Amino acid sequence: MKVFKFFAITLAFTAVTAIATAQTKEITSKAEVIAVSQIGDVTDMDFGKLYSLATGYSVTLEMDGAIDKRTSSTLDVPTVSDATIQLATVNIQGEASSTYTIGVPVAAVTLTDIANSANTMSLTDIEIYDMTGNVINIANPRAIGLTSKDKFKVGGTLTLGDAQPVGVYEGTFDITITFE
């Protein structure tokens, strides 16, 4: 019993000695806070006011440089002055220097007369543009800059039927973002 107690005390002293001879060393701790990848504000795609004509036609929201522009399928379709015309704008937030891909509907999107659901129009050929008007190939990943933010615009083609009933038409569609 006495022998066992002696060893215990010896070990305790050794430990104390070790602490007394230890040197101080600075250790650097690192952590990186990254932006949460998410889709921010989205503005509406607005084709503005369109004439109801005896013969149907189509209008396209596209970009002329950095300017939102509406064009029509035939030259003789009169233009309605309307300041509300705009492509949809999608804001993206993600990790700096990361990439993401964009998914848009392949099938036609239906816009419905909010006063009469029997009246519809079709939105097709959805196109993605960067803010300077260049078409984005959605098959390729798109880079998020050092600001951790990005944005792009969404245009498309709307088809009006013969003598399209007058009214306000509205429709929704999904834009899918895959952060990589």
Place this chain on the structure above:
Amino acid sequence: MSDNLRVMRSGKIGLTVIVLAVINLTTGGLYAQSSVEATAIAEVVDVLKASEVHSLNFGKFTPEEQGGEIIITPDGVRRSNGTVSLSGGIFNPASFQLFGQPDAPVSILLPQSTVVLTNSITGKQMEVYDWTIGGGISLMGTVVLTKGSAIMNIGATLKVGTISDNPVGQYSGSYIIIFSYN
């Protein structure tokens, strides 16, 4: 014994499958997908139509020695200055009827430069300017299509020369007024 081996091998295959599945899940975890719903809006409106109900008509007059001006207001009042002497007969401001989207505001752009009237026989000319809009329309040139329609009157001033500048005859010309939805 062989049954035991078969069991052990099956166990290894099972383990391999689990490991591969974990790898796939890990790879999938590098991609985060989000969707957002975008809204597309359009408003279909009736075509804006305008028809001329009455042509602008300064009526009959005589220039006399110096000539002068004839003014027709949108309300249909005619007066002259200079030596121009007004005669009887029909005169009236121009009158247009607009049809389109009910309650839609329509802007009006009057001729910004002088319009020329020509005598088709002598080739002599007179000028029309100072176009004005009436019918309760604001000076900003905007009219509201109450119940899809509106009537608007337009007046102007005719510059008349001397009798040698503007001999007897009929003078006519055309001008463009632009109506557009705001």
